[in-house]
Amino acid sequence: MHDDCNGPMSHTTYPYTNPQLLDEIIGQLRGARFVQIIGHVNPDGDCVGSMLAMHHLLAMWGVPHALAAQKIGPGGYDQLAGFELIGAAPSANAGLVVYLDTATIERGIEGWTPVAPIINIDHHAGNTRFGALNWIEPRFAATGEMVYHLAARAGVEPTVEMANNLLLAITTDTGSFRYSNTGADQHRVAANLIEAGASPQLIAGIAYDSQPLESLRITGHVLSNMRIEAGGRLAWSELRLEEVRPFGGPANAPENLVSLLRSVRGVRVCLLFHELESGRVRVNFRSDGSYDVSRLAAQWGGGGHECAAGLMVRNSPAYDQTRDEILAAAIKFLQ
Ligand SMILES: [Mn+2]
Missing domain, CATH: 3.90.1640.10 (inorganic pyrophosphatase (n-terminal core))
Structure with missing residues (x-):
C-alpha cells in the first residue's frame, strides 16, 4: 500500500x-x-x-x-x-x-x-x-x-x-x-x-496500459456500482462475486481500484467492498487527508494509515449486513 x-x-x-x-x-x-x-x-x-x-x-x-x-x-x-x-x-x-x-x-x-x-x-x-x-x-x-x-x-x-x-x-x-x-x-x-x-x-x-480486458470489465462494475453518501463526501462501491466471476474472479481486480472513487469532486473518503470466495469481505479505505481512515478501519481490526487503510471481515451473517454496518459507521464517522 x-x-x-x-x-x-x-x-x-x-x-x-x-x-x-x-x-x-x-x-x-x-x-x-x-x-x-x-x-x-x-x-x-x-x-x-x-x-x-x-x-x-x-x-x-x-x-x-x-x-x-x-x-x-x-x-x-x-x-x-x-x-x-x-x-x-x-x-x-x-x-x-x-x-x-x-x-x-x-x-x-x-x-x-x-x-x-x-x-x-x-x-x-x-x-x-x-x-x-x-x-x-x-x-x-x-x-x-x-x-x-x-x-x-x-x-x-x-x-x-x-x-x-x-x-x-x-x-x-x-x-x-x-x-x-x-x-x-x-x-x-x-x-x-x-x-x-x-x-x-x-x-x-x-x-x-497493460491490463487484461477482464480487469477493465471489473473496473466498469466498480464505477457503475458507485454510490455517494454523506452530502457528497463519501463515495463507495462494491464488487460482488457474481459480477467478477465471469472475469476471472477477485484476483483480476486491478490494484488500487478504490482510488478511482476518490476522483469524484468533493469526495473526501471512499470505501470499496470486495466479496471474496473465502466467505470474507475485503474493504479498502482511502481519504484525501481530511479524515484518518485508519481509525475507521481499526473498528473492525483493520489497519493502515491516515490516507489508506484496509480490513478483512467475515461475511456473516450475510454480505449485505456486513457491508451496511461498515457503511453506517463510515457515514457516522464523517458527521
Ligand atoms: Mn511502497
Missing part, C-alpha cells in the same frame, strides 16, 4: 539519515553467500520494481540470489527484465534475506520466517522493524527511491534495466508524481533515472 500522506523531505547532507547504516547494508549484501529477496504479498509497482532493481544490483556484484513474492496480480510487470525470476517460494539456501517494501514479516511469505539474518528496507511508517538491520524511512515516497540511494551510495551507476525498474517504483507509489509524497527529490531521482536510460513511456505503458 503506498503512503500518499508524507510531508516534504527535509534536506540534510544526504537524503537519508544514517549513511553508516547504508554502508553496513551494502557490505553485507556484497559479502553474502546467497541472498533471498522478498517482497510483500500482492506486490505493487514499487515492490516489484525494488525487487528487480535489487536483483540487477546483486547480479552486477556477482552475488548469487533468488526472488520471491506471493500473489503477483494481473499488471504489466512481466514486461520488466528479470520478472520471470520471481518465484512464489523462498530458497532454503539463503545466507541473508532482504525484505523490500514489506511492513511486517507476515506480509512477506505466508507461514515463513527466515532462519538467516534479515535486512529490512521500507518506507512504511508502521514497519515493525523485524530485521537485524532495519532501514525504515517514511520520508521516502517509494522503496524504489531507497534502492536508488543505496546503489548510488555504493557507487553504482544504474543500468537501463535498473533505471526502468526504479522509475516504475517511484511512478506507481507517487500516483505518477501526483500524491502529496511527491517533491522535488522524487523528480530529481526520476530525472537521473531517465538520464540513465529509463523510459517514462515504457513505464507508463507497464503501469497503466
Whole structure:
C-alpha cells in the first residue's frame, strides 16, 4: 500500500539519515553467500520494481540470489527484465534475506520466517522493524527511491534495466508524481533515472496500459456500482462475486481500484467492498487527508494509515449486513 500522506523531505547532507547504516547494508549484501529477496504479498509497482532493481544490483556484484513474492496480480510487470525470476517460494539456501517494501514479516511469505539474518528496507511508517538491520524511512515516497540511494551510495551507476525498474517504483507509489509524497527529490531521482536510460513511456505503458480486458470489465462494475453518501463526501462501491466471476474472479481486480472513487469532486473518503470466495469481505479505505481512515478501519481490526487503510471481515451473517454496518459507521464517522 503506498503512503500518499508524507510531508516534504527535509534536506540534510544526504537524503537519508544514517549513511553508516547504508554502508553496513551494502557490505553485507556484497559479502553474502546467497541472498533471498522478498517482497510483500500482492506486490505493487514499487515492490516489484525494488525487487528487480535489487536483483540487477546483486547480479552486477556477482552475488548469487533468488526472488520471491506471493500473489503477483494481473499488471504489466512481466514486461520488466528479470520478472520471470520471481518465484512464489523462498530458497532454503539463503545466507541473508532482504525484505523490500514489506511492513511486517507476515506480509512477506505466508507461514515463513527466515532462519538467516534479515535486512529490512521500507518506507512504511508502521514497519515493525523485524530485521537485524532495519532501514525504515517514511520520508521516502517509494522503496524504489531507497534502492536508488543505496546503489548510488555504493557507487553504482544504474543500468537501463535498473533505471526502468526504479522509475516504475517511484511512478506507481507517487500516483505518477501526483500524491502529496511527491517533491522535488522524487523528480530529481526520476530525472537521473531517465538520464540513465529509463523510459517514462515504457513505464507508463507497464503501469497503466497493460491490463487484461477482464480487469477493465471489473473496473466498469466498480464505477457503475458507485454510490455517494454523506452530502457528497463519501463515495463507495462494491464488487460482488457474481459480477467478477465471469472475469476471472477477485484476483483480476486491478490494484488500487478504490482510488478511482476518490476522483469524484468533493469526495473526501471512499470505501470499496470486495466479496471474496473465502466467505470474507475485503474493504479498502482511502481519504484525501481530511479524515484518518485508519481509525475507521481499526473498528473492525483493520489497519493502515491516515490516507489508506484496509480490513478483512467475515461475511456473516450475510454480505449485505456486513457491508451496511461498515457503511453506517463510515457515514457516522464523517458527521
Ligand atoms: Mn511502497
